[in-house]
Amino acid sequence: MQFPESWLREFCNPALNTEQLADVLTMGGFEVEEIRPVAPPFTGVVVGEIKAAEQHPNADRLRVCQVDVGQPELLNIVCGAPNARVGIKVPCAMVGAELPPANDEKSHGKPFKIQLGKLRGVESQGMLCSASELHLSDDHGGLLELPADLPLGQNIREAMKxxxxxxxxxxxxxxxxxxxxxxxxxxxxxxxxxxLKTPSFPPVAVGNADLLPVKISATDLCGRFSGRVIRNVxxxxxxxAWMVDRLARCGQRSVAPLVDISNYVMFEYGRPSHIFDLDKIHGGLDVRWGRPGEQLKLLNGNTVTLDESVGVIADDREVESLAGIMGGDATAVSDDTRNVYVEAAFWWPDAVAGRSRRFNFATDAGHRFExxxxxELTVAHIEHLSRLILDICGTPETSFGPVDDQAPNTVVPQPVTLRVARAAKVIGMPLSQAQCAEVMQRLQLPFTEGQGTLTVTPPPYRFDLKIEEDLIEEVARLIGYQNLPETAPLAPITPRVRSEARHGRFEVRHAMAKLGYLETINFSFVDEAWERDLAGNTDPVRLLNPIASQLNVMRSSLLASLLQVIKRNTDRRADRLRVFEVGRVFRRDAGTRTGADDVAGVAQPMRIAGAVYGPATQQGWAGKQPPADFYDVKGDVEALLSPRKPQFEADTHPTMHPGRCARVLVNGQVIGHVGELHPRWRQQWELSHAPVLFELALDEVLDHALPVAAVLPRQQAVERDIAVVVKESVTHAQLMRSIHAAPSAAMLRSATLFDIYRPKAGTDAGGAVAADxxxxxxxxxxxxxxxxxxxERIDAAVQEVLGQLQSDVGARLRT
Known part of the structure; x- marks a missing residue:
């Protein structure tokens, strides 16, 4: 909202300069976003009147004017403006005057100085100015014509404020x-x-008995409707000019006198109103909700289709206006209008809020009504509008009908109680009941006092006072935010120190970067089909207001987001990708309770996931590398969890290939999965080959064992190689578990599988290794x-390992 300072000071004029006034308003909750002068600096411009205007003897488009500026002699000024004519008063820049710099590069921002000169052989003793030359507006079509009652020779800055x-x-x-x-x-x-200067609105004399029939069918739309017939305007x-200037300084251009009067009262008192052409109304008016299929051509030229959620003013034939928003074109006033109907109503805020945005426009009236x-002031403002219409558009035949006022559903103020002790606690400073009472008196809020309480009855114009906190806010801003004491908090502060046995999230990110992965950041909401197909989640956490129709549920896995990243990049011809994400997932969990970082019924654990697509290494001199496989990514997972030794067991996962998927275990606890993408999803996502993915619980990845000092061995370690024959079904994990379970495990530093032999079909291995x-x-x-x-000790330890293998997995020493 913008307005001129002089207009504000007509109602309230404190002994403050402009900057102090702006500071008071800002600290009172009315932030002053900008202060700008009405006009830039210039000097030497006065009010002049053209007494004569003759054609220039040497130029067709110039006139030689005789200008009276209140001096003994007329000034001879050459002017090329098309509206330079006898009898008008215009700004006259005297010799020596300095005008604002022109809006071009040649001026270099320097003021333009008026000098005595000649134009086509005729002496010019000054310059007559347009509004654009004084930087008052962009209108440069002619001289700025001033009101006829301005005194000659008066400084233009003073004359036009x-x-x-x-x-x-x-x-x-x-x-x-x-x-x-x-x-x-x-x-x-x-x-x-x-x-504060309180306005008065004396009624105009009633000159006719005409009433326009008005019916309020929707009292939940309109609480009060006041109107008057005015004839012969x-x-x-x-x-x-004074009204045009004030409207311009409020950001509103002048349109026509009746429209300007309506806008003026809206800016002055906050009362939007509407003026109908009475002769274009068919029968009476009906204030009601719209009906499906009805259409209305608005004053802005748009035609809108209505429904039952939009309020309208209709006559006996058609809709004439959008209630509280904008009038219709059919009943708009024009130069041919003689009789008008002036309306001022109270529209319920909930009935207007958001309606104009449905039609992709906004109005000052709708902004205020919502x-x-x-x-309470509809009738008073009708009288104010009537007085302005009489003064500006009145004729000897102008007559005013009585004000028709209907108030079927007006505002009933609801008292709000303020507890002084509560206000003191919220504001954070000692308060007395007398201080709170003084605030309410200054705000003109009626109240009654109790024991430590004030019960306030909000006036009809204060729709914002509904609960106790609203009154506390009024007390705080009237006392002055700058006067509130600065009190240090007394709460104990306990630093949250991370244990040395736990990595930070950024350490994990750096570890992934060292493995060649790039981090991605994705939305936490995904397509419901992704959750169903890739996470096996048939009951995801749904969004009430999704930003897009396909992003309507919260993800319970990071894998779908990474697949989308791979798909997007492969569609742009990327052939090698290594990406990861650290993020939160969401799944329903009845056991979760509301806490600092939790919401009841929804578990929100952190996960880390990665995806590899394309060659395991960059292409080099050795030629194109084969695609990365399960074991490449399994190695990355082991490096991420190092120095802990994770176990991998065959498993299934909705996203992964059923024969190339493993669950990851640390200390016997499952922390995630690693595997190749399922062929079904590879085909659906149109990938040339299957990426390999993993997803782990971040909390388990962050944990790591601290190093423990140990005595260095005095003797060199000994290596022994054994080859055992086992059934094809025996896994590496079973083999290692059995070796480390041997009685000699205390002497065993490590065991490493370094070779696997299977006999080829149709060959004889001498009976040492069977086909299965x-x-x-x-x-x-x-x-x-x-x-x-x-x-002896070495041989005994090896025999103990062989014995344990035979007992656990049926192994025998290969001969």
């Missing part, structure tokens, strides 16, 4: 009562204690600690 400032306020939605100059002045009076009258407009068997070669590293290893 060009030393005024325009305030732009950034108001929050709850400050609907301040969407007018008077509303801001009322708050300024409360903030400063300066007197002059719609071709000219809007006074925040709440005073229902395999030979596994394992290297054992034995360490005696502080004692020397003898051949």
């Amino acid at each position: 060009l030393d005024d400032a325009v305030f732009t306020l950034k108001l929050t939605p709850n400050l609907g009562h301040a969407l007018s100059v008077y509303g801001v002045a009322r708050e300024l009076s409360a903030l400063t204690g300066a007197p 002059n719609t071709q009258a000219r809007t006074p 925040r709440g407009v005073d229902p 068997e395999k030979s596994l070669a394992v290297r054992l590293i034995l360490d005696g600690g502080q004692e020397s290893l003898t051949d």
